[in-house]
Every structure is written in structure tokens, then in C-alpha cells.
Amino acid sequence: MRAVVIHGPRDIRVEDRPDPTLHAPGDAIVRVVAACVCGSDLWPYRGVRPTADPHPIGHEFVGVVEAVGDGVTSVSAGDFVVAPWAVSCGVCPQCLNGVQVACDRRASWGGTDDLGFPVDGGQGERVRVPMADGTLVPVAGVTDPDEPLLKSLLTLSDVMGTGHHAALAARVGPGRSVVVVGDGAVGLCGILAARRLGAERIIAMSRHTDRAELARRFGATDVVAERGKAAAAAVRGLLGGVLADSALECVGTSESMDQALRCVRPGGSLGFVGVPAGGAELPIGVLFSKNIAVAGGAASTRAYLPELLEDVLAGSIAPGLVFDAVMPLEDAAKAYAAMDERRAIKVMLRPSGEAR
Amino acid sequence: MRAVVIHGPRDIRVEDRPDPTLHAPGDAIVRVVAACVCGSDLWPYRGVRPTADPHPIGHEFVGVVEAVGDGVTSVSAGDFVVAPWAVSCGVCPQCLNGVQVACDRRASWGGTDDLGFPVDGGQGERVRVPMADGTLVPVAGVTDPDEPLLKSLLTLSDVMGTGHHAALAARVGPGRSVVVVGDGAVGLCGILAARRLGAERIIAMSRHTDRAELARRFGATDVVAERGKAAAAAVRGLLGGVLADSALECVGTSESMDQALRCVRPGGSLGFVGVPAGGAELPIGVLFSKNIAVAGGAASTRAYLPELLEDVLAGSIAPGLVFDAVMPLEDAAKAYAAMDERRAIKVMLRPSGEAR
Helix, strand or coil: CEEEEEEECCEEEEEECCCCCCCCCCCEEEEEEEEECCHHHHHHHHCCCCCCCCEECCCCEEEEEEEECCCCCCCCCCCEEEECCCECCCCCHHHHCCCHHHCCCCECCCCECCCCCECCCCCECEEEECCHHHHCEECCCCCCCCHHHHHHHHHCCCHHHHHHHHHHHCCCCCCCEEEEECCCHHHHHHHHHHHHCCCCEEEEECCCHHHHHHHHHHCCCEEECCCHHHHHHHHHHHCCCCCEEEEEECCCEHHHHHHHHHCEEEEEEEEECCCCCEECCECHHHHHHHCCEEEECCCCHHHHHHHHHHHHHHCCCCHHHHCCEEEEHHHHHHHHHHHHCCCCCCEEEECHHHCC | CEEEEEEECCEEEEEECCCCCCCCCCCEEEEEEEEECCHHHHHHHHCCCCCCCCEECCCCEEEEEEEECCCCCCCCCCCEEEECCCECCCCCHHHHCCCHHHCCCCECCCCECCCCCECCCCCECEEEECCHHHHCEECCCCCCCCHHHHHHHHHCCCHHHHHHHHHHHCCCCCCCEEEEECCCHHHHHHHHHHHHCCCCEEEEECCCHHHHHHHHHHCCCEEECCCHHHHHHHHHHHCCCCCEEEEEECCCEHHHHHHHHHCEEEEEEEEECCCCCEECCECHHHHHHHCCEEEECCCCHHHHHHHHHHHHHHCCCCHHHHCCEEEEHHHHHHHHHHHHCCCCCCEEEECHHHCC
């Protein structure tokens, strides 16, 4: 099969890889219908995070189950499934607490599972899914989704669930005012999640016309282009002299964390989901004196999948709009470059058998 | 009048000070019936926090209103009142949000109010209370509380409300398991608060027999003497292989914060109320990967006072047991030394007119 392999900074190749086979009774083989590039894939792409050895990459995909091991009960061949960005068993205390990202048997796409078997990357034609019952979510009644639905289903793998996690962590709810720092796919999904949770005022922070437009479409009531202290002043101006009840930090740099903290009122809440990659810190003195609650981290999108899937199927949210480009899998290198250069918000990749 | 003045490290003096008078229409004059020494008073006492100039000290007191300004409507002469540890207006957006410690007009006992008038310290015979309507809470039906009730009322000024804040910040509730780091008055009140909020398992961390005994009386189901990694292992042992849902950090040092974080399960919550004085830090990488929510800070005890007062008056909680020593105000220096040397958990001070 064909699959994407990262060799080092800016070195993305599509290569022949062995077709996956079932190794354990809990395994499933999924034929990938669509995958995508994540903002966090750009960290190794840019060399911010080192790539020690070449390895398959990609942790967001949807597809059709081709085969399952004897122990699999929740999905079967032919099912259309969404794979969350992390593999989880579904039965350990962490999974039962809804914190699948801390699963005792957690594995990552493109890595190795706890039994020592390699796990395929999501950016490829096929993937062996360990612990399929704990990991995959079947999409009832759907076998061949049209492109808009396909895109929305694909966001449930990561970005929509991550935006929702940020909003929950920031205690967004009816009547609350919310600032969203970050206009990438996660930030945009955070806006959509905040609207879904009933936020009254949603202030998007963006300097890009196309992203700001999508932010408004997703529910942003205001867009602020300022940064740092000026951004906080703009928020105060919009909210009649007070700061926001909640802020979503969806970038992961020290600047974005600082900006998000500045925008939260005393006693407010900050939800952070940007992978800390730029020296982001939590200043304990500020949190103490302002009583700002901080929560978030890696999102257990598996936990949110059933609930968000229902809304996607009902058509009440359309997070797939974050995909502004679709490319064949063979063009993966171009997809990375487009996202790196911010020419695209998010790129969907289609294996050749699926391209239209 | 007589009042305590701090001159520098280990230099606590009881001096003659001018009797306070009404300066603003919102002022009240309170005759102090009981005051006390706070763990945070020990920071300047130990020189950890510098004392630039001698100033009155003490931020926890209860007493009887002697006079009120024309603008005061919620208390009147003769009322027995509890003063929270911070002065607040009660009407600004922060106060209305229940975050009185961030009041737009906040003032501190022993400092200066926003009008520029000096504010007396709580460790003295009398105190001018600015913004009395926003600050003081009258105790209906009580004029001359007996000593056990007096002690419990006095804890509502700070430590009981602060322990409650820690428990709320750590999302303590029915069925939750809780670790409490710190066996001072705040930590002990945190245990009492956790029990009051319905926690199922409360693990106190203590190496002192008397404090551990009080911890059990307040509701601790287990006491752990280990520290650091060994403490986390002990918690895991007690909870059947998992870590705690919640941890209360009630000290403020880097060691205590580290210990509290080690004891929380993925997706759990940490409430911190220890004034950060020892380089305590929040490691963003750990919070991100373990999804640990952090909240807390300076407690708006004014917000919790009505609710906790009701329980004290009903006799369902008796936080006053944290006071294991009572001294006349004139012995304030001895009270500081006793707490500094951990010979006392918490010392109540009685002005001479009130001593028995």
C-alpha cells in the first residue's frame, strides 16, 4: 500500500509500505477513505520537534472496516468508522474516566502498540487499528458519505473534539463571554463548540480575512486583530469594560498563552489545547491573584465522538468547513507545505482509490 | 488603642495606636473580640517577604460594630460581625462575580484604602472597616458567642473559607477521592470542606500526631506520612491502584505543589490555595499530558461566608477546633513564635478587654 512517511524536516514522502495484517484478536484493518494533516504534524515538519528515524505519520482518518480480529465486537467489516487521534483500550480506569489519552495501553498512530507491533500512520491507504473496540466509533447508517459529510466526520478524529475540549475546559456555557486565541482548524472548531455550548459572546482573534469569515460563520460575534495587551484592551472595549469569562488557547506558544491569560477576567477560566511547543508557561502568581482556572491538554476526542457525531449527522454543526483544500494522498508533501505556509487552513488527503 | 505592629523579621510588637474614626460614609468601626495569626503572616515574620516599613498586621478578626457611617445599611452598632481577610466593595463586576479578592476597590487590613486612608490591622483592639456593606457579614442572633463558637466564627474570616475554596477548585464532590497536602489550619479546613461537599475518600498528608488526629476528626479517612513519589505510591495503594480525583495544595512551596500534582489521576483536578512563596511552579507539560485541571488562588472568603456561617451556627461544622491556643493580644509575639515553631496549629488572640 501507499503511505506517508516523514524522514525529517520538510521531507515528506509517499512510499510503498506493507499492507497491514491482524496481529491481535482486538485488531481491525481499516481502508482509509480520508485522512488529513494536523497542525501538530507541522512541529516535526518544521524541525521544532526532531524526527529520529523515518516513520509513518498522520493521526486523523476515517474509513471502512475491511477485517476484524476474533475479539472485536463493536465494529465489523463494511462499517464506516471514525478513528480518534489516539488508540485507547476503553476499559482501563483512565478510559472509564473519559481520559482516553492517558489510557494505560495507549498507542499512537505511526508508532508501536503496547504489544510491540507497529501501528500504521493515518496518512495511508490502510491502517491496523489495535484495540478496535476501545478506539473506533462506527457511523451508523453511513457507507459512502458525500464530501461535506466526509469532511465533518474527519474533524471528529481530532480538531472538532479538541475545540470542544478547549471549550469545556474553559467552562463555556450559556451566557458566557469567550475569547478564542488561534484561528487554525482547532481554534475555529473551538468557536463552533462555544456556540454549540451556548456562549453569548464569542470573540475570535484573527488577522486573516478568510479565517475571520469562517470564524463568524461558526458563531464568532466579534473579531479582534490586535495582539497582546492591545488584544485584552479590545476585549475589554467589546465587553463593556470587563474581560472575558473564558478563553480558549488553541496555539501552544508563550505569546498565545500570554494573550489568552490577559483576556480572562478574575475568576474566569482558561482552556488550553495548543500543544506546548514554544516555551508556553503558566505564571502561578497571576493565576493565584486573579483566580484563573486552567484546564485542558490533549483532548480525549474518543470521549466526545458519540455526542458530536450525533450533531454532525443531524446537520446542526458542520465543522468540515475547516477543510479548504483536498489533495490526493500522493500530494502529501504539497499538503504539508500549504499548511506550513498558511495557504490552507486544513488539507484533506484522499488515497488514490478514493479520489474523485 | 493597642495593636500589633510588625517591624521586621521576628520583630512583632504590641503598641499604642490612635483609635480609628469614621472617614467615609461607608465605614464602620469594629471593636475586635478575637483575632488570630495566619500562616501567611509568617512569611514577613520569617523575612521570606520583606517588611519595608513597620505597619499594623492581621487580617482575620471578628467583633462588635461600634459605629457606622451614614451610608452603611447592612450592619449597625451592636452587631456581631465576621470580617473576611480582604476588604471589598460588593458592587463592582468582580464582587458580583463572587471574586471579591479582585475587587476594583480592594484594600488590605494594615494597609491603605483606595481613598488614601489607613486601614487598621486585624490584630488590634479596634478596626476601621472601609466599605462595610461589601465587607462585613453580620451574625444574626449572636451577641456574645461562647469560646467554641467564637473560634469557629473566626475561621470564616480566612482559613475555613480558604479550605472550602481549595475543595471547590479541586472539584470535590460526592464520591470523589481527595488528597490534602498541608496539615496547617487551611489544610485541615480543606479536609472539613471536602467532607462537607461529600467526598468519599479523604487522604490527609501529615507527620504530626496531633494534626493527623484533628484531620481524622474533620473527616480524613486515611493519613499518609510519606512525601513526594512515595506519597503518590501510598495514595495509589490506598485507592486500589489509581490516583486521586482531586488534590488540595494548601502550603505554597514547590515541594507541596509537586507532591499534590503527583497524587492526581489523569483528568483529575488540583485546587491550590497555598500562597506561592517557595518557587512553586505549574509544569505545563504535565498538566497537558495528564489533563490535570488547576484552579484556586486567593480565596474570596466573603463569597462563602453566608453559606459556611449557616453550617457553623447549625453546629454541622466546627472548624474552630483548629485553634489549639488562645493568648492575650499583648502576647502576640509569643503567638507568632508558637506558630513559627509549629508548637501551635493556630493561635487566637484576645484583646485585653475580651480576655477571660
